Amino acid sequence: MVRAVRRVVAGRVGSRTMRAVAVVALTAFTSACALSLRNPHVADLRDNPGRYQNHTVSIDGVVTTSWGLPLLPLRLYKVDDGTGEVTVVSQGSRVPTRGARVRVKGRVNELGVLGGNAIGLHLREESLYVKR
Secondary structure, three states: OHHHHHHHHHHHHHHHHHHHHHHHHHHHHHHHHHHHHHOOOHHHHHHOHHHHOOOEEEEEEEEEEEEEOOOOOOEEEEEEOOOOEEEEEEOOOOOOOOOOEEEEEEEEEOOEEEOOEEEOOEEEEEEEEEOO
16 A cells, blocks of 8 residues: 555656656747847848848857948948858947957848848847957
């Protein structure tokens, strides 16, 4: 009788543990999917612009070129993450220098689509972190 009770209790504890493991695994999987949408490569942005349109993403890379005029509030720079380049439009007062390693967070936009290709794909900068 005591053995039978132990088996029933062990079975309940085992099923609770399995449920907890399943919940943790499901949570980790969905979090990984959400992170892949927030931290895509530039090649992913170019290949699937509709998937990221009006979504906020983060790109890590190196600034290849930057432009800015003192009298205009519009500043532009390009970031290369190793898979391609994306133009970043900044409303801020500072533009990172060429060769700077940055993490830029911004909203994906495009000017239009022609023949299935995104024209004017760019990020509207929301935040900028220059790595040292």
